Amino acid sequence: SQQGEEDPQALSIQEGENATMNCSYKTSINNLQWYRQNSGRGLVHLILIRSNEREKHSGRLRVTLDTSKKSSSLLITASRAADTASYFCATVASYDKVIFGPGTSLSVIP
Amino acid sequence: DGGITQSPKYLFRKEGQNVTLSCEQNLNHDAMYWYRQDPGQGLRLIYYSQIVNDFQKGDIAEGYSVSREKKESFPLTVTSAQKNPTAFYLCASRGFSYEQYFGPGTRLTVT
Numbered sequence: 001s002q003q004g005e006e007d008p009q010a011l012s013i014q015e016g017e018n019a020t021m022n023c024s025y026k027t028s029i030n031n032l033q034w035y036r037q038n039s040g041r042g043l044v045h046l047i048l049i050r051s052n053e054r055e056k057h058s059g060r061l062r063v064t065l066d067t068s069k070k071s072s073s074l075l076i077t078a079s080r081a082a083d084t085a086s087y088f089c090a091t092v093a094s095y096d097k098v099i100f101g102p103g104t105s106l107s108v109i110p
Numbered sequence: 111d112g113g114i115t116q117s118p119k120y121l122f123r124k125e126g127q128n129v130t131l132s133c134e135q136n137l138n139h140d141a142m143y144w145y146r147q148d149p150g151q152g153l154r155l156i157y158y159s160q161i162v163n164d165f166q167k168g169d170i171a172e173g174y175s176v177s178r179e180k181k182e183s184f185p186l187t188v189t190s191a192q193k194n195p196t197a198f199y200l201c202a203s204r205g206f207s208y209e210q211y212f213g214p215g216t217r218l219t220v221t
Binding site for chain 1: 114116143145150151152153155158198200202204205207208209210211212213214215217
């Protein structure tokens with residue numbers, strides 16, 4: 001069964017706008033991670049947020065985590081065409097297993 | 111794709127043949143993983159290994175086999191028992207903060 005579920009499945013925005021993607025999960029976690037995948041390539045780790053953290057920033061990325069609602073959001077500010085990719089959340093409940101959601105496909109239109 | 115190599119990038123096989131996908135890492139990571147990705151889908155875990163000479167089945171291990179004889183190498187064999195082997199296969203290793211480092215993937219087509 002899927003631990004993480006991203007929402008929306010697909011998102012299309014204009015360059016310069018902000019993009020927000022959400023992730024919901026079902027069980028307790030140790031940490032939650034976000035990854036990006038360009039078409040036909042491997043995944044690239046973007047950011048990790050631990051269960052005792054509420055917000056984290058990395059460049060134009062902002063991640064929030066609400067453990068009471070079992071949800072996380074990824075905000076990409078001032079989007080660029082190069083941000084076009086699929087974005088996955090991944091939950092880590094135990095140290096040996098990472099469970100990926102189905103992903104959000106983001107299209108940034110120049 | 112930092113430190114993880116997978117080969118080949120594209121692989122074509124006839125139905126009924128076994129095929130082995132290569133995965134090598136130079137990151138000195140103990141744990142390595144194999145995932146399968148189908149079009150428009152997330153990743154599903156096939157096998158993982160925490161340490162040399164040890165590995166565990168993931169969620170969809172049937173029809174696959176692995177070995178871990180060296181820390182740097184974690185090859186995956188897709189056997190003829192795998193009913194629907196055409197997919198994109200991704201290998202990863204786990205970093206010290208539990209983040210995963212992925213290879214570029216191998217696209218396998220079986221006809």
